[in-house]
Amino acid sequence: LLPRLGATLCLISVSMLSIAVPGTAMAADYPMDASDAAIEDAVDYLLGEQGSDGSIGSFAISAWALMGLAAAGEDEAVAEVFIYLEDEADTGDFEATDWARMILAIVAAGEDPTACGGEAYVQGLLDTCETETDTGEDYLQIGDPDLLNDDFWGVIALAAADESVEDDIISFILA
Numbered sequence: 001l002l003p004r005l006g007a008t009l010c011l012i013s014v015s016m017l018s019i020a021v022p023g024t025a026m027a028a029d030y031p032m033d034a035s036d037a038a039i040e041d042a043v044d045y046l047l048g049e050q051g052s053d054g055s056i057g058s059f060a061i062s063a064w065a066l067m068g069l070a071a072a073g074e075d076e077a078v079a080e081v082f083i084y085l086e087d088e089a090d091t092g093d094f095e096a097t098d099w100a101r102m103i104l105a106i107v108a109a110g111e112d113p114t115a116c117g118g119e120a121y122v123q124g125l126l127d128t129c130e131t132e133t134d135t136g137e138d139y140l141q142i143g144d145p146d147l148l149n150d151d152f153w154g155v156i157a158l159a160a161a162d163e164s165v166e167d168d169i170i171s172f173i174l175a
Contacts, residue, residue: 070109121161122158139169
């Protein structure tokens with residue numbers, strides 16, 4: 001799952017780059033690999049934006065950048081960004097999408113999202129779920145019931161972490 005997830009995130013990054021820079025890559029150019037010019041340009045850009053603390057832009061952008069760098073095989077940069085994320089994570093203010101993004105970054109870095117830096121990120125995401133019972137046995141949906149993006153990202157993050165996804169969450173999304 002991780003190679004497909006990494007490739008997908010890298011593809012999304014390159015797609016966004018190709019929109020911003022017309023003529024960079026066309027749909028016929030996919031799938032790409034790390035040696036393709038568009039990927040190398042994107043990696044060079046991210047590395048050029050990396051701060052001395054390991055960050056690449058904001059905290060959230062650093063997590064997304066880590067995923068792209070991991071997909072491109074930039075292990076040293078991934079380690080630096082991961083240390084930054086681990087040091088700067090303030091999970092007290094996390095919403096469902098924040099938990100999901102961190103799970104995806106942690107998995108991309110090859111770490112365990114169930115116990116990373118003293119934080120249980122998978123459980124943090126699950127704690128944002130609306131449940132049917134007070135015991136929390138049946139998860140109905142992830143995060144804000146008025147939003148769907150947190151459910152989508154939550155499902156992707158749980159799958160990346162090899163966690164099961166309740167049928168009720170999938171039904172909520174489909175409804």
